[in-house]
Amino acid sequence: MTIAPLAGNALPPPRAGVLDAQAALAAIVQGRLSTKQLDRVSYSRDMWPLAMVWLRQGRVPPPPDAVIWPGTDDEVAKVIRLARERRLAVIPFGAGSGVCGGTVALHGGLSLDLKRFDGIGQIDPTRRCVDVGAGVMGETLERRLEARGWTLGHFPSSIAMSTVGGWLAARSAGQLSTRYGKIEDMVLSVRGVLGTGERFETPERPFDGPDLSQLLIGSEGTLCAFTGVRLRVHPRAEARVFRAFDVPSVERGLELIRRVLREGLRPAVVRLYDPFDTVLVGRQKPASAHRSPSRRSGFEATVLPGLLKTLASQTLGRPKLLNPLAQLAKKSRLVFMFEGEAKHADAEDRAAAAACLSMGGHDLGEGPAREWFHKRYDVNFRLPRLMESGTFVDTMEVSASWDVVQDVYERVRAAASSYALVLCHFSHAYAEGCSLYFSFVGSAPSEEAIEERYQALWRSALSAATSAGANVSHHHGIGLLKARAYQDSLGEGRHALATLKRLFDPDGIMNPGKLGL
Amino acid sequence: MKTLLESLGSIARQAGDGLVLRPRSERELASALMVLRDRQLALGEGVTLDRGGFDRLGRLDDRSMTIDVGAGVPVRELETRINLQRLTLGALAPAAWDATVGSLVEDPSLGFRVIVPGRLEPLAVRVTGVLPDGAVVTSSPGPRHAVGPDLASLLIGGGGVLGLVTSATLRLMPLPQDEQRRLYSFASHADALEALRESLSAGASFARVVVRGRAGRIIVEVTVRGSAGQVERELALIGRCAESTSGRFEGQGREAEVDGAAHEVTWSDVASALAQGASVELFRVSLSTVIARGVGVRTFVPPSPLMRSLKDVFDRARVLGRLP
Numbered sequence: 001m002t003i004a005p006l007a008g009n010a011l012p013p014p015r016a017g018v019l020d021a022q023a024a025l026a027a028i029v030q031g032r033l034s035t036k037q038l039d040r041v042s043y044s045r046d047m048w049p050l051a052m053v054w055l056r057q058g059r060v061p062p063p064p065d066a067v068i069w070p071g072t073d074d075e076v077a078k079v080i081r082l083a084r085e086r087r088l089a090v091i092p093f094g095a096g097s098g099v100c101g102g103t104v105a106l107h108g109g110l111s112l113d114l115k116r117f118d119g120i121g122q123i124d125p126t127r128r129c130v131d132v133g134a135g136v137m138g139e140t141l142e143r144r145l146e147a148r149g150w151t152l153g154h155f156p157s158s159i160a161m162s163t164v165g166g167w168l169a170a171r172s173a174g175q176l177s178t179r180y181g182k183i184e185d186m187v188l189s190v191r192g193v194l195g196t197g198e199r200f201e202t203p204e205r206p207f208d209g210p211d212l213s214q215l216l217i218g219s220e221g222t223l224c225a226f227t228g229v230r231l232r233v234h235p236r237a238e239a240r241v242f243r244a245f246d247v248p249s250v251e252r253g254l255e256l257i258r259r260v261l262r263e264g265l266r267p268a269v270v271r272l273y274d275p276f277d278t279v280l281v282g283r284q285k286p287a288s289a290h291r292s293p294s295r296r297s298g299f300e301a302t303v304l305p306g307l308l309k310t311l312a313s314q315t316l317g318r319p320k321l322l323n324p325l326a327q328l329a330k331k332s333r334l335v336f337m338f339e340g341e342a343k344h345a346d347a348e349d350r351a352a353a354a355a356c357l358s359m360g361g362h363d364l365g366e367g368p369a370r371e372w373f374h375k376r377y378d379v380n381f382r383l384p385r386l387m388e389s390g391t392f393v394d395t396m397e398v399s400a401s402w403d404v405v406q407d408v409y410e411r412v413r414a415a416a417s418s419y420a421l422v423l424c425h426f427s428h429a430y431a432e433g434c435s436l437y438f439s440f441v442g443s444a445p446s447e448e449a450i451e452e453r454y455q456a457l458w459r460s461a462l463s464a465a466t467s468a469g470a471n472v473s474h475h476h477g478i479g480l481l482k483a484r485a486y487q488d489s490l491g492e493g494r495h496a497l498a499t500l501k502r503l504f505d506p507d508g509i510m511n512p513g514k515l516g517l
Numbered sequence: 518m519k520t521l522l523e524s525l526g527s528i529a530r531q532a533g534d535g536l537v538l539r540p541r542s543e544r545e546l547a548s549a550l551m552v553l554r555d556r557q558l559a560l561g562e563g564v565t566l567d568r569g570g571f572d573r574l575g576r577l578d579d580r581s582m583t584i585d586v587g588a589g590v591p592v593r594e595l596e597t598r599i600n601l602q603r604l605t606l607g608a609l610a611p612a613a614w615d616a617t618v619g620s621l622v623e624d625p626s627l628g629f630r631v632i633v634p635g636r637l638e639p640l641a642v643r644v645t646g647v648l649p650d651g652a653v654v655t656s657s658p659g660p661r662h663a664v665g666p667d668l669a670s671l672l673i674g675g676g677g678v679l680g681l682v683t684s685a686t687l688r689l690m691p692l693p694q695d696e697q698r699r700l701y702s703f704a705s706h707a708d709a710l711e712a713l714r715e716s717l718s719a720g721a722s723f724a725r726v727v728v729r730g731r732a733g734r735i736i737v738e739v740t741v742r743g744s745a746g747q748v749e750r751e752l753a754l755i756g757r758c759a760e761s762t763s764g765r766f767e768g769q770g771r772e773a774e775v776d777g778a779a780h781e782v783t784w785s786d787v788a789s790a791l792a793q794g795a796s797v798e799l800f801r802v803s804l805s806t807v808i809a810r811g812v813g814v815r816t817f818v819p820p821s822p823l824m825r826s827l828k829d830v831f832d833r834a835r836v837l838g839r840l841p
Binding site for chain 1: 578580581582583625626632633634636637638642648650652653654655656657658659660661662663664665666667668670671673674675676678679688690691711714715718719720743744746747750753754757758780781782783784785804805806815818820821822823824826827830831840841
């Protein structure tokens with residue numbers, strides 16, 4: 001992969017194949033096509049932290065040759081058919097909130113922005129479903145549903161900067177997934193265009209064969225472009241009940257979650273923070289307004305970044321010294337939120353509290369849980385500031401069954417501790433297991449060393465997770481970042497994936513290089 | 518040239534005019550499928566697959582409430598074994614108990630359970646199987662994943678047309694401590710069905726529901742199972758949801774049954790049957806669909822073009838049989 005310098009008009013010009021097809025492509029979408037440098041740079045990456053490191057270094061990942069904005073299924077089909085004829089890569093693009101490099105245009109081509117698919121249909125109150133365009137922004141959808149007395153129940157931390165189509169592409173999970181499920185659990189049928197240029201709409205239950213939606217959801221643009229979806233909705237919760245506990249250890253906290261779920265209770269939110277993360281979550285301050293570099297004073301713009309970089313390198317650059325400090329913290333914070341019909345939510349909260357108290361939990365009341373709820377999206381807005389201070393910040397989310405969760409936690413911590421400060425919380429809980437969400441913060445004396453450390457961290461952490469029995473990803477997807485680990489995990493399943501690719505994208509034009517395809 | 522029986526080796530035996538295959542490993546099954554493909558033969562056309570050789574009752578993981586089990590194990594036998602550990606497969610539709618694990622997991626309707634709020638999830642959290650080209654596929658570990666297209670869908674609920682299940686890790690739940698029945702009456706079947714859907718959305722689950730007309734009212738009998746606390750909470754919830762749609766509590770209920778075969782239908786199908794005066798018995802009651810007795814069989818829907826394409830590419834030789 002060639003990373004081009006960002007300065008000046010240094011992007012390589014659009015490929016001849018795209019320029020040759022430009023007029024025909026523009027005619028399909030009534031002129032909504034751009035080959036401007038600014039657009040190509042903007043669509044060259046998602047929120048993959050490594051790409052943010054490159055940007056900090058003044059480099060840009062491989063950009064698309066053009067950005068195109070179709071507005072109908074027919075237009076998408078025509079664009080893909082033409083791209084197929086001319087052998088141009090097509091990269092479906094939502095809002096670019098992915099964190100695994102899933103939209104990097106490795107071979108140039110067309111970035112297919114689907115945000116014009118922004119329709120939200122009427123809610124069917126009997127069937128409890130709604131038709132939604134793939135380009136609808138998450139927050140817009142939820143606000144619109146809530147105004148009508150309904151909810152999708154899907155609240156990813158990227159909700160303000162992600163689209164419904166992006167959720168489908170990478171099997172997104174929201175913070176209330178323990179009750180409402182992940183996005184794939186909410187889908188009744190999906191609509192879109194295959195890499196063959198054929199339009200499709202998957203059938204709804206009852207099925208006579210496999211659930212075809214599930215063979216396309218999660219394909220990260222490598223098989224198709226989604227244009228719409230029919231989603232299950234629920235009446236908006238009448239009440240939300242919050243409660244937090246301190247528990248003596250991660251192990252005890254995990255056991256508590258497991259027992260609460262075994263009892264048949266279904267909290268909308270259950271989150272357990274490891275001791276290090278508990279210290280930080282307990283000290284969270286409201287995110288202050290982020291000022292762009294152009295609005296900062298001379299000190300802030302020139303002197304402070306250098307100081308912060310030195311500081312980061314001297315502290316976060318020495319994780320072997322920092323991570324042992326985690327041993328000083330003992331307590332883990334456990335957060336619950338039940339929601340739904342008021343009396344039922346209360347009854348579930350009381351039952352969960354009784355279980356927690358009987359196992360040594362210390363009831364902190366509703367305060368810490370409410371505080372988490374109010375600040376639940378803040379972390380996203382802190383990332384740019386951390387990145388500016390010369391660090392790298394990334395997260396790794398995997399899931400595992402209850403019998404190995406603790407082992408996965410310990411092995412990943414041990415493996416990653418040489419490269420970064422490691423924190424972890426456990427969320428997205430199921431009767432048979434849960435997700436482990438690791439946060440890594442690291443630094444190094446130089447940008448080159450930072451990138452090396454970042455790559456070594458991921459190799460080590462993913463290998464530790466999978467060898468302990470976890471999967472490669474719970475809800476961030478694969479993209480470029482985890483492509484090799486994903487392919488390794490498939491075994492002979494690689495052949496089945498390749499067969500799907502051959503069927504739905506015979507010319508290999510759809511988002512080439514992602515998922516290792 | 519070898520005869521078919523010789524090519525298949527020890528896993529095949531003659532039975533009347535046909536052959537029965539009884540592989541004991543994925544590799545044996547894969548080899549047998551290759552032989553059938555080379556000879557342009559298909560399962561179900563003079564060749565029967567007996568998955569009784571996949572009879573392993575593997576590790577029961579009490580913490581995760583799962584068990585590894587071979588596709589040939591009868592579901593009823595499995596249930597008896599896991600009941601000894603105070604676990605169960607849950608409230609399945611009646612036909613599920615007569616299936617083997619393989620046919621249960623492959624069934625598009627039966628191999629799913631209902632979880633709060635009214636959602637369906639596969640009974641198999643993980644599955645291994647053989648595709649028609651002989652590839653052995655094992656799905657991702659963990660309760661949920663974001664690792665590309667769900668390749669397990671080729672097997673789970675696939676009806677055995679794209680691949681054959683050889684083993685699965687099944688989701689279990691605690692053996693219920695309590696079971697309670699309640700009767701409610703409603704002014705209309707629309708109100709009755711809305712109360713059921715409202716209860717599901719709010720977090721209740723039903724082991725079984727019977728809906729029938731009586732003296733101008735629609736009578737709904739619900740059965741709820743679970744821990745003592747769970748049954749108490751859910752019955753209270755169902756009562757409030759019934760009241761909110763003008764339902765009337767009519768007592769503890771009795772065990773009513775409806776004759777006939779059960780199959781998966783939509784709520785709209787149930788409403789149509791009730792409008793025609795039918796009594797219906799519902800199992801695996803989800804917001805999406807239910808498995809019902811007393812509701813007419815749905816009109817045949819031919820496989821979608823997408824499904825036909827999948828069959829063409831995964832089983833071009835039709836070794837697993839043809840689509841309807």
